[in-house]
Amino acid sequence: MDLNGMIDVNSLRYVVLLLLAGSLFSLIHAQTSDEPAILFKNAQNFIKDKQYENALNELNVILENDPRNVDALNEKGSIRLIQGKYVKALQSFEKSLEVKPKNISGLVGLGNSLYNLDRYDDALDAFDSVFDIDVKNIDALLGSGNVLVKKQQYDDAILFFNIVLEQNPEYVSGLIAKANALSNINQNNDALILFNKVLEIDPDNVFALNGKGLVYLELEEHDLSKDSFADVLDTDANNITALLGVAELYYLEDKNIKSEQLYDKVLYLDPDNVDALLGKANNLRNTGHLVDSLKYYDEALEVDPDNLEASNGKDSILSSEVNDSLDLILIITIIGSVTSVFSFVVMMIKIKENARLKDRMIIADEQIEELVDKFMKSSAKYRD
Numbered sequence: 485m486d487l488n489g490m491i492d493v494n495s496l497r498y499v500v501l502l503l504l505a506g507s508l509f510s511l512i513h514a515q516t517s518d519e520p521a522i523l524f525k526n527a528q529n530f531i532k533d534k535q536y537e538n539a540l541n542e543l544n545v546i547l548e549n550d551p552r553n554v555d556a557l558n559e560k561g562s563i564r565l566i567q568g569k570y571v572k573a574l575q576s577f578e579k580s581l582e583v584k585p586k587n588i589s590g591l592v593g594l595g596n597s598l599y600n601l602d603r604y605d606d607a608l609d610a611f612d613s614v615f616d617i618d619v620k621n622i623d624a625l626l627g628s629g630n631v632l633v634k635k636q637q638y639d640d641a642i643l644f645f646n647i648v649l650e651q652n653p654e655y656v657s658g659l660i661a662k663a664n665a666l667s668n669i670n671q672n673n674d675a676l677i678l679f680n681k682v683l684e685i686d687p688d689n690v691f692a693l694n695g696k697g698l699v700y701l702e703l704e705e706h707d708l709s710k711d712s713f714a715d716v717l718d719t720d721a722n723n724i725t726a727l728l729g730v731a732e733l734y735y736l737e738d739k740n741i742k743s744e745q746l747y748d749k750v751l752y753l754d755p756d757n758v759d760a761l762l763g764k765a766n767n768l769r770n771t772g773h774l775v776d777s778l779k780y781y782d783e784a785l786e787v788d789p790d791n792l793e794a795s796n797g798k799d800s801i802l803s804s805e806v807n808d809s810l811d812l813i814l815i816i817t818i819i820g821s822v823t824s825v826f827s828f829v830v831m832m833i834k835i836k837e838n839a840r841l842k843d844r845m846i847i848a849d850e851q852i853e854e855l856v857d858k859f860m861k862s863s864a865k866y867r868d
Contacts (some may be wrong), residue, residue, distance in 0.1 A: 520550065523545055524555060632644065683696075696708075751764065
């Protein structure tokens with residue numbers, strides 16, 4: 485037996501095993517290093533398909549292994565913005581900025597989160613931080629304009645939107661934002677032109693359809709308004725803006741039952757929706773259910789203590805209640821002064837014909853019966 489040959493063979497086998505192990509390690513390492521990229525790509529595909537929870541699952545896997553992954557944190561924040569979970573969005577963007585303080589996606593996301601939480605000055609500060617890095621950043625320009633709309637600085641907002649549209653004349657978000665700003669200053673025809681331009685680019689754009697619906701509502705073009713809202717509800721039956729628009733149209737058409745049903749649906753979806761609470765209160769007031777109407781005005785004021793429409797509606801009801809009480813006192817006084825049966829009968833018929841006082845009559849039945857009894861006794865004595 486050749487001992488040297490055996491040693492050579494064994495050595496060769498050992499070398500081969502080492503090479504295989506090294507290749508396997510490299511393969512595993514490559515797959516591991518590629519995994520975050522694969523998961524991130526999966527998340528983006530899920531977002532395109534509006535499968536947001538699946539996207540979040542992929543991103544969470546990345547963050548479990550790497551809690552400081554800036555791209556995953558920003559993407560997670562963006563999903564939370566889409567879902568309307570603004571506090572969670574804010575938290576994701578803040579974590580992103582802790583890792584990388586000057587990343588633009590994190591700053592823009594932070595600004596948009598603060599905007600949706602009604603922290604407008606803080607949102608402007610976030611967008612200003614973006615401008616320090618990129619003075620023409622289209623998202624920061626758009627965000628700043630949106631904040632200025634909320635602050636009712638419409639002319640300044642439109643200047644921001646114009647800068648956005650100079651960079652990209654077909655930027656849908658910019659077109660919608662400018663159209664909304666124009667509608668706020670009653671430039672409704674110009675707003676409609678922009679909404680229609682958006683719909684040429686994206687025929688099913690919900691924001692443009694709702695925008696048109698609201699503009700037509702303002703212009704009292706009720707059929708056109710209803711058509712726009714109907715197009716939204718065909719694709720999203722729970723769209724709150726469209727539901728509120730149709731509810732208001734029904735209210736204006738005195739279709740109180742249909743209107744109330746839609747306000748109820750909105751309040752089921754969003755119990756603190758001030759517009760729905762006010763709509764419900766106005767509807768109940770319109771149909772004479774004053775006590776229930778007061779309850780909804782009070783709920784609206786709990787959510788928004790400075791809401792003028794709720795305060796005025798409540799004051800009006802309380803004022804009318806006082807007036808009705810004064811009318812009732814006057815009626816009772818008149819009845820007590822009537823001296824003939826004929827005049828008494830005429831007076832009672834007039835009271836019963838007064839729809840506004842019917843509810844008060846129910847409350848005052850005992851008082852009126854007492855007066856009737858006194859009147860009849862007085863009449864009998866007079867005849868005697």
